[in-house]
Amino acid sequence: MSLTIFNALVAVVAAIAFAALNAAYLVWAERRGAGRIQRRPGPNVNGPLGLLQPPADGLKLMAKQLTIPGGADKALFVVAPVLAMVPAIMSFVTIPFSDTIVAHSMNIGVLMLFAFASLGGLAILFAGWGSRNKYGVMASVRAVSQSISYEIPMLITVITIVMITGTMNLKDMVAAQAGGFWNWNFFPSFSSPLMPISFLLFFVCTLAETNRAPFDLGEAESELVAGFHTEYGSMGFGLFFMGEYANIVIGTSLMTILFLGGWNCPFGLYPGVWWFLIKVYLLIFSFIWIRWTFPRTTIYGLLNLSWKILIPISLFNLLLTAGLLKVF
Amino acid sequence: MGTYFSDIIRGLWSLLIGLSITFKEFFKPVVTVPYPFKTIKMTERYRGHVELIENDEGKPKCVACGMCQRACPSGCISLASKSVSYEVEVKGEMKTKKKKVLTKYDLDFTTCSLCGQCVESCNFQALTFSKEYNLASSRKEDFHFDLLNRLKERNS
Numbered sequence: 001m002s003l004t005i006f007n008a009l010v011a012v013v014a015a016i017a018f019a020a021l022n023a024a025y026l027v028w029a030e031r032r033g034a035g036r037i038q039r040r041p042g043p044n045v046n047g048p049l050g051l052l053q054p055p056a057d058g059l060k061l062m063a064k065q066l067t068i069p070g071g072a073d074k075a076l077f078v079v080a081p082v083l084a085m086v087p088a089i090m091s092f093v094t095i096p097f098s099d100t101i102v103a104h105s106m107n108i109g110v111l112m113l114f115a116f117a118s119l120g121g122l123a124i125l126f127a128g129w130g131s132r133n134k135y136g137v138m139a140s141v142r143a144v145s146q147s148i149s150y151e152i153p154m155l156i157t158v159i160t161i162v163m164i165t166g167t168m169n170l171k172d173m174v175a176a177q178a179g180g181f182w183n184w185n186f187f188p189s190f191s192s193p194l195m196p197i198s199f200l201l202f203f204v205c206t207l208a209e210t211n212r213a214p215f216d217l218g219e220a221e222s223e224l225v226a227g228f229h230t231e232y233g234s235m236g237f238g239l240f241f242m243g244e245y246a247n248i249v250i251g252t253s254l255m256t257i258l259f260l261g262g263w264n265c266p267f268g269l270y271p272g273v274w275w276f277l278i279k280v281y282l283l284i285f286s287f288i289w290i291r292w293t294f295p296r297t298t299i300y301g302l303l304n305l306s307w308k309i310l311i312p313i314s315l316f317n318l319l320l321t322a323g324l325l326k327v328f
Numbered sequence: 329m330g331t332y333f334s335d336i337i338r339g340l341w342s343l344l345i346g347l348s349i350t351f352k353e354f355f356k357p358v359v360t361v362p363y364p365f366k367t368i369k370m371t372e373r374y375r376g377h378v379e380l381i382e383n384d385e386g387k388p389k390c391v392a393c394g395m396c397q398r399a400c401p402s403g404c405i406s407l408a409s410k411s412v413s414y415e416v417e418v419k420g421e422m423k424t425k426k427k428k429v430l431t432k433y434d435l436d437f438t439t440c441s442l443c444g445q446c447v448e449s450c451n452f453q454a455l456t457f458s459k460e461y462n463l464a465s466s467r468k469e470d471f472h473f474d475l476l477n478r479l480k481e482r483n484s
Contacts, residue, residue: 036348040360293350294343309336 015092019085023242024054026284033288047316064234069131074230080266081232081239084123087116087320095253098263098273109170110158113254114151117209120247121147124211124228127240131231139227142299143218146208149303150215153310154205157198160314161185161258162320165191174262181266186259188292191324194317197261201310201317206251208276208302211244213291217299252283304323339357344474347351370459375442377435378405380475386483389454392428396446396455401437408432430476437463437471 028043028050035042045052046189068077094109096102105113120143128140162168163178164185177184188195188260219227229240234308256279297305361368370376378396380388392409409428416425447455465471 033354035358037353039353039356039358041358041362046364289347289350291356293346 015089019089019246026053026245030288034292037292061235061238066234066236068233072132073130080123080127080130081236084243085239087119088243091116091250101273105171108168110168120271128228133231135224135230136228139218139224149306150205150208151316156314156318157202158176160318170257174257178264179199184261185303191328192321198317201314210247210251212287214294215295215302252280255283256280353453374459376458376460377437378446378455379454380455380479388430388479390430391452392430395449397458399445399449402441404436404439406434433475435473437473
C-alpha cells in the first residue's frame with residue numbers, strides 16, 4: 001500500500017516537473033522560433049541564447065499581485081486557472097513515454113485523456129464567465145463552441161484508430177505499431193487507406209483544441225483584448241499559459257502515440273524514450289511554425305471548417321475503415 | 329458540391345506554400361540590429377542637433393556674427409563673444425587688428441525644431457548637423473548643450 005502511494009507521488013511530481021519545464025521552455029522556443037521566422041534574434045540577452053528568460057518571466061509573474069476584479073465571481077475566478085492546469089498534468093499520468101516510463105497504464109487511457117482534455121474548455125468558460133468582463137464572456141462562448149465542434153472529428157478519428165488497433169490502452173496501441181515506419185498508423189494499409197488524411201485531421205483538431213493560432217479565437221487580441229484571461233494577472237495568467245503549453249505537449253504526445261508509433265524507431269533500431277521525444281518536439285516545432293505563418297481565422301471560418309469539412313471526412317473515414325476491417 | 333473537394337485541395341496547397349515561405353525565412357540570417365550593443369551609422373543627411381565645425385587649429389570656425397541666432401525661428405541659440413586684438417603683417421609693417429572670438433554657444437534643444445535655418449544662414453560653414461541620436465533623458469537640463477564645450481571634448 002505504502003509503495004503505491006509512493007509511486008503515485010513520484011509520478012505526480014515528475015508529471016508536474018515535466019509539464020512546468022516544458023511550459024517554461026516552450027515559451028522560450030516559441031519566441032525564438034517566432035524571431036527566426038521574422039528574421040530577428042528573439043530573446044537573447046538573459047543568459048546564453050536567452051535561456052534564462054523563462055525563469056525571469058516566471059519570477060516576474062510570481063512577484064505580481066493577483067487582483068480580483070470587483071463584481072467577479074470569486075470562486076470561479078480563482079478555480080479557473082487551476083482547472084486549466086490540473087487536467088493537463090493529470091493527463092501525463094497515462095501517457096507512455098516508452099516501454100517502461102509510464103506512470104499508470106490504463107485500459108481506458110484514451111478515454112481518460114479525452115475526458116481531461118474536455119475539462120480545459122470548462123476552465124476557459126469559468127474564467128470568462130467568472131471575471132465579469134464582456135470580452136471574457138465572448139471569448140469563453142467562442143472557446144466552448146470551438147472545443148465542442150472540434151472534439152467531434154477528433155473523437156471520431158480516435159475511434160477509427162481504436163478500431164484498427166483494437167485497444168484503448170495507449171501502451172498496447174504503440175506496441176501494435178512496432179517494427180518499421182510502415183507499421184505506423186500514419187501510413188495507409190489495406191484496411192485503412194485514408195490514414196494520412198486522418199492524421200492531418202487530427203493535427204488540425206489538436207491545434208484547435210489547444211487554442212493555438214490560427215484557431216486561438218478564445219484570446220483573439222485584435223478583437224477581444226486578451227479574451228478569457230483579460231482580467232488575469234500574476235500567476236493566474238501564468239497558470240493559463242502553462243496549461244496551454246502542457247496541453248500542446250499532451251496533444252503532440254497523443255499524435256505521436258496514435259499515428260507515429262510512439263517510442264518506436266522508424267527503422268526498428270533502438271526503440272526508446274528518445275524517439276518519442278524527437279517526434280513530440282518535431283510536432284511542437286510544426287505547431288510553432290504554423291502559428292507564425294498563418295493569420296487567425298474568423299469564428300465562422302473555424303466552425304465551417306469543422307462542421308462542413310472535418311466531420312464529414314472523419315465520418316466517411318470511420319465508415320470506410322469499419323467496412324474494410326470487416327472485409328479483410 | 330462541385331467545388332467542394334477542389335476548394336479543399338487548393339486551400340491546403342496555399343497553406344503549404346505559406347509554410348514553405350516561413351520555413352525558408354527560418355534559416356536566413358537575422359536582419360535586425362541588436363541596438364544597445366550595436367548601432368548603425370547614420371546617413372549623410374541625418375539631422376541631429378547642430379554642432380560647431382572646427383578649423384585647422386582645432387578652434388571653432390565661427391566668427392560670432394550672430395546670423396544663426398537671428399535666423400533661428402525658435403530662439404534656441406544664444407552665443408556670446410569678446411573682442412581680441414592680434415598683430416598681423418601687412419605690406420611689411422605690423423598692424424594691430426581686432427576680431428571677435430566665440431566665448432559661449434548654447435543650444436536649447438528643448439525648443440529646437442531641427443529646421444536647419446541656422447546651418448543655412450551661416451556664411452562661414454561653421455555649423456553642421458551632428459549625427460547624435462541617443463538623446464533620451466528624464467531631465468530638461470540634459471538638453472541644454474554647450475556646443476563650445478562639446479567641440480573641446482571632441483578634440484581632447
